[in-house]
Every structure is written in C-alpha cells, then in structure tokens.
Amino acid sequence: MSASPFLTFLGAAGTVTGSRFAVDLGDERVMVDAGLYQGLPDFRRRNWEELPIPASSIEGLALTHAHLDHCGFLPRLVRDGFSGPIVCTRETAQLAEIVLRDSAHLQAEDAGYANRSGYSKHHPALPLYDDSDVEKTLPLFEPVEYGVPTDLARDVRGTLSPAGHILGSSTVLLEAGPSRVLFTGDLGRDRHPLLLPPAAPVPADVMVIESTYGDRRHPDPDPEHLAAAIRRTIGRGGSVLIPAFAVDRTELVLVALHRLTQEGRVPRLPVFVDSPMALATLDVYRRAVSAPSPQLRPEARVLLEALDGLDLRAVRDPEHSMRLNRPSFPCIVISASGMAAGGRVVHHLAHQLPDSRNSVVLTGYQAEGTRGRQLLDGVRQVKIHGRYVPVRAEVVQVDDFSVHADAEDMTAWLGRATEPPSTVYVVHGEPSAAEAMAQRVRDELGWCAVVPRLGERVRLD
Structure with a gap:
C-alpha cells in the first residue's frame, strides 16, 4: 500500500504572515513558502523558534512569490540545513534576491542599532540571518515557466499558475502521489493596474486559500x-x-x-x-x-x-x-x-x-x-x-x-473551479477574517471549509 500524503500547517495559521506549509509523502518532504512572521511580538518570536521538522529533511520548496512573509525565512532555513531546489518563476527569483538581501541588511542594521542604543532585551541583539546566508540561498533558486510540472521530490511535483498578486506571483499545485493540493499563496484582484487577473483554479482534491480580506469587500476606488x-x-x-x-x-x-x-x-x-x-x-x-x-x-x-x-x-x-x-x-x-x-x-x-x-x-x-x-x-x-x-x-x-483578493473576489475565483475540492483550508488571515471566509465558502459554494490550527497535520487523500 502506498503512503498517504500529509499536509502540516507550519505558519500563516491564526495570523496573516509567516507562510510555511509542509507536505509529506512517505519519506519524502517538500514545502510551499518559507516566510517571516511580522506584527505582534508573540508572532515575531516564532521566527526564532526551531521548526518542528528538520530543515535538512526538506527535499524541495515551491515559492509562491517574493513578499517577505512568504520568502523571508528561506536564508534561515538554509542556515539550518536546507539545500534543495527553490522552484518559482523567473521574476519571483529576481525579486526575492532583492528582498532577501535587503532583509539581511535591515536585520544587521536593526541589531546594531539595538546594541548601540541598549533598548533590546537580548545582549547582544543578533540578526536572524546574515548576508552569507542569503548568498548560500540564491543559487538554490530554480526558475520555471507557468504550467510546466517540475519535480520537487521523487513522487512530488509542482506546477505554477499566474496569481495576479505581484509580478511573478503564482498559485502552486502540488501533486503528491495521487493527491492534488492547490495553494493560492496571495491571490490577486482582477483590477490590478499592471497585471492580468489570476488564472482559474486547476482541479485539486484540497485547496489552501488565503483570507487576508476574508471578512470584507474592497471599496470602489476613489x-x-x-x-x-x-x-x-x-x-x-x-x-x-x-x-x-x-x-x-x-x-x-x-x-x-x-x-x-x-x-x-x-x-x-x-x-x-x-x-x-x-x-x-x-x-x-x-x-x-x-x-x-x-x-x-x-x-x-x-x-x-x-x-x-x-x-x-x-x-x-x-x-x-x-x-x-x-x-x-x-x-x-x-x-x-x-x-x-x-x-x-x-x-x-x-x-x-x-x-x-x-x-x-x-x-x-x-x-x-x-x-x-x-x-x-x-x-x-x-x-x-x-x-x-x-x-x-x-x-x-x-x-x-490593495492587491489581495477580498471575500467576494476569492469566492468568485473558487467558483470557477471545474470540480469541487474535498476540503478547503483557510489560512493567511486574522482569526475573524479566516473564519468569515470559511463560512462564506460553506454557505455559498457548499464546500467543506476549515480554519486549521498552527502545527495541525491533515491527510490529503
């Protein structure tokens, strides 16, 4: 009997930032996104906590886009032992290089300022990672085209589609054995002045969707x-x-x-x-x-x-x-x-x-x-x-x-799916927004929608 695939929510559960998801299939393990937590001190402290999985056990990673809360943890992951490919679009790789170098610079600058000013609780204050960690990370990027399936592990492959959020942003379809799980990353809006709208969702057994604006509608532009x-x-x-x-x-x-x-x-x-x-x-x-x-x-x-x-x-x-x-x-x-x-x-x-x-x-x-x-x-x-x-x-x-889909945008996008998933997991939102989005999916689409807990592990088959 083949192994069952599992999804673990390592971040972006109960909050908007810190995007991190692991998919396991037997002895194979891949991740989608490795972002920094931002905001409340309790969330930012999670950046310093050891992941519940060894970084060296991750064979490959798919990156949805280059915002810090989705890519900013990558150098720390590399420092802790990750050495697999980081699959993303060409533009995401270009932008992530800029973002990660800037992040390392700012962390060093902030740590130095904290040490000089004496306002940090830590003595000395240290950066989460430094320039050398970023330089070890950049060669791992493997740009791919939209719509081209790419191996992340022996029996796990990922396919990117346009997400319309920022340049290079993608949704990620992971095929882990017989199971198909679709991650929205940050989904864009049809009204983006520069980018085309997100591509329609591809068929998937499970969807992991964002809910940054899951409890509201964007006002008309003024x-x-x-x-x-x-x-x-x-x-x-x-x-x-x-x-x-x-x-x-x-x-x-x-x-x-x-x-x-x-x-x-x-x-x-x-x-x-x-x-x-x-x-x-x-x-x-x-x-x-x-x-x-x-x-x-x-x-x-x-x-x-x-x-x-x-x-x-x-x-x-x-x-x-x-x-x-x-x-x-x-x-x-x-x-x-x-x-x-x-x-x-x-x-x-x-x-x-x-x-x-x-x-x-x-x-x-x-x-x-x-x-x-x-x-x-x-x-x-x-x-x-x-x-x-x-x-x-x-x-x-x-x-x-705002270039995030609101509740109406997300529901309309999900409604374009040619077949319903068995379960929708709602992440990337403050608790009230995530629950509101989940309820909307249940009420309007009649699908099973769940707001997962941080660290929760679920079967994908």
Missing part, C-alpha cells in the same frame, strides 16, 4: 481620497509620508500619483522614493515590460514609462535618506516598509509624526501588532526604537492599492 489628503497636507506646509511595500506597492502608488498630477488634482511635487529595494524592484518591472512579460496588461508599458513625467527622485544613500527625516519643503516621500515594521520609513515616522502639518498615508493591509496598524487604530503615541513618539500628523488610509 482617487480623490488620496488627492485631497495631499492637497490638505501641502496647504499646511507639510509633507506626505507614504509607507509602501517595495515590491509592487511602490509601483502602483507612483502610477496613481502620476495620474493625479496629469489630471491636475494635485500639484507637481518632488516625489522621493527612499528605498533602494523599491528602486531595484522598479527596474525588474521595467525589464518585464520590455520583455514583454505575458503577466502584464497591454497598457503596463505606457503606465510605467509615464512615470518619467513625475518629479521622481531616487534616494539610495543613508545620508540623503536622513535629510528626508525633516523635509525643508513640501514633498511626497515613499519608503518601505508598508506596515512601518522596519526600514527607513521608521526613522521618517519618528521625526515626522510629531508635526501636525504632515500626513502619513497608509496604502495597504496593516497586520495586527505593526506600527501601521497602531496608527490606523488612532493611537496618540507610538513606540519607535525604544521611545514613544507623539502622533500629531494626520493619518489617512487609502484602500485603492
């Missing part, structure tokens, strides 16, 4: 919301700070700013992109346009080339970045990270939040426990680098930029 916030800020003589993810989100914000400027809704202002990672990512997107990539909409070339019409100023060195802590003239500063969890934007917030002339524009999902979530919830002070900073700047949320 460009005037962002435009009005910029005009108010400039009218006060302040500057606009936009925490934005370096991968994909910065591109979409720039496209929106160009459109608002062209339409005369906002004055032409200096727009600083203060993120070497975002600038490198923009180059990857521009190369994809030149290729051209089949993932992109036909109008993507025009939209990205039009960015040259902005007063766009690239900020690469730390000295220039420090001058943007207190801009001497009204401007827009776009800086990572999108949830204000780390990076240069944290230093900008420390200096700009106390000034009521300024504004902070939040452009995407803010995970529980992040500074972005605290600002969104209206806190009057926020802790940065060991001390509290008063929040006097205007905080504005703009929902137009």
Whole structure:
C-alpha cells in the first residue's frame, strides 16, 4: 500500500504572515513558502523558534512569490540545513534576491542599532540571518515557466499558475502521489493596474486559500481620497509620508500619483522614493515590460514609462535618506516598509509624526501588532526604537492599492473551479477574517471549509 500524503500547517495559521506549509509523502518532504512572521511580538518570536521538522529533511520548496512573509525565512532555513531546489518563476527569483538581501541588511542594521542604543532585551541583539546566508540561498533558486510540472521530490511535483498578486506571483499545485493540493499563496484582484487577473483554479482534491480580506469587500476606488489628503497636507506646509511595500506597492502608488498630477488634482511635487529595494524592484518591472512579460496588461508599458513625467527622485544613500527625516519643503516621500515594521520609513515616522502639518498615508493591509496598524487604530503615541513618539500628523488610509483578493473576489475565483475540492483550508488571515471566509465558502459554494490550527497535520487523500 502506498503512503498517504500529509499536509502540516507550519505558519500563516491564526495570523496573516509567516507562510510555511509542509507536505509529506512517505519519506519524502517538500514545502510551499518559507516566510517571516511580522506584527505582534508573540508572532515575531516564532521566527526564532526551531521548526518542528528538520530543515535538512526538506527535499524541495515551491515559492509562491517574493513578499517577505512568504520568502523571508528561506536564508534561515538554509542556515539550518536546507539545500534543495527553490522552484518559482523567473521574476519571483529576481525579486526575492532583492528582498532577501535587503532583509539581511535591515536585520544587521536593526541589531546594531539595538546594541548601540541598549533598548533590546537580548545582549547582544543578533540578526536572524546574515548576508552569507542569503548568498548560500540564491543559487538554490530554480526558475520555471507557468504550467510546466517540475519535480520537487521523487513522487512530488509542482506546477505554477499566474496569481495576479505581484509580478511573478503564482498559485502552486502540488501533486503528491495521487493527491492534488492547490495553494493560492496571495491571490490577486482582477483590477490590478499592471497585471492580468489570476488564472482559474486547476482541479485539486484540497485547496489552501488565503483570507487576508476574508471578512470584507474592497471599496470602489476613489482617487480623490488620496488627492485631497495631499492637497490638505501641502496647504499646511507639510509633507506626505507614504509607507509602501517595495515590491509592487511602490509601483502602483507612483502610477496613481502620476495620474493625479496629469489630471491636475494635485500639484507637481518632488516625489522621493527612499528605498533602494523599491528602486531595484522598479527596474525588474521595467525589464518585464520590455520583455514583454505575458503577466502584464497591454497598457503596463505606457503606465510605467509615464512615470518619467513625475518629479521622481531616487534616494539610495543613508545620508540623503536622513535629510528626508525633516523635509525643508513640501514633498511626497515613499519608503518601505508598508506596515512601518522596519526600514527607513521608521526613522521618517519618528521625526515626522510629531508635526501636525504632515500626513502619513497608509496604502495597504496593516497586520495586527505593526506600527501601521497602531496608527490606523488612532493611537496618540507610538513606540519607535525604544521611545514613544507623539502622533500629531494626520493619518489617512487609502484602500485603492490593495492587491489581495477580498471575500467576494476569492469566492468568485473558487467558483470557477471545474470540480469541487474535498476540503478547503483557510489560512493567511486574522482569526475573524479566516473564519468569515470559511463560512462564506460553506454557505455559498457548499464546500467543506476549515480554519486549521498552527502545527495541525491533515491527510490529503
């Protein structure tokens, strides 16, 4: 009798981040994603916990996309003994290289700052991994084309399909023996300005779906919301700070700013992109346009080339970045990270939040426990680098930029399946969002839907 395949939820269960899933078939083991936890301290501490499976036992890994909460644990996995292939698209490999190098740099920088300032509980504070771990990880990437089955182990293979979330993003179909399990990773929206919509789900016995927005519907786009916030800020003589993810989100914000400027809704202002990672990512997107990539909409070339019409100023060195802590003239500063969890934007917030002339524009999902979530919830002070900073700047949320499927998008996508799965496992959501998404799948599609526990192990046959 052949072995039964099992799926273990090693992450992204009960929270949005930390994507990690293991599939076992007899003595064969593969993973889908290896992401970092972000947000609440209890979640971030999980990054330091030893996995319940030996890293050296993992024969191969399929990576859905290059966001940190899906790929950011890879160097630690390699440090702990993983040496198998990392299967993903070419663009995911290019973007992951940028993201992982930046992650190692930021971790070393944050650990050094914590040691110098003495605010860390750990003595000395150490990074989770370093540059050498990243350099050992990069040769393991094996880019593949969409729709091409690829061996991850002797009896396990994976096939990628476009997910429409960010450039290179994929859903992953794992065939483990006779069982087929489909992972959505982060599923995109039909309205992405640059990318084509996600491909329809392929037939699968089991589906593992995200639920970041599982309890809500995205509002209709309202460009005037962002435009009005910029005009108010400039009218006060302040500057606009936009925490934005370096991968994909910065591109979409720039496209929106160009459109608002062209339409005369906002004055032409200096727009600083203060993120070497975002600038490198923009180059990857521009190369994809030149290729051209089949993932992109036909109008993507025009939209990205039009960015040259902005007063766009690239900020690469730390000295220039420090001058943007207190801009001497009204401007827009776009800086990572999108949830204000780390990076240069944290230093900008420390200096700009106390000034009521300024504004902070939040452009995407803010995970529980992040500074972005605290600002969104209206806190009057926020802790940065060991001390509290008063929040006097205007905080504005703009929902137009989300590239996650909402509850309606996900249900509609699932409804395109040619045959129902036996079970849908709902992950990548805060508990209320995941349960709401599961209930929707039960009510509207009549399928079995379960919100798994962290560490839970289930049969796939």
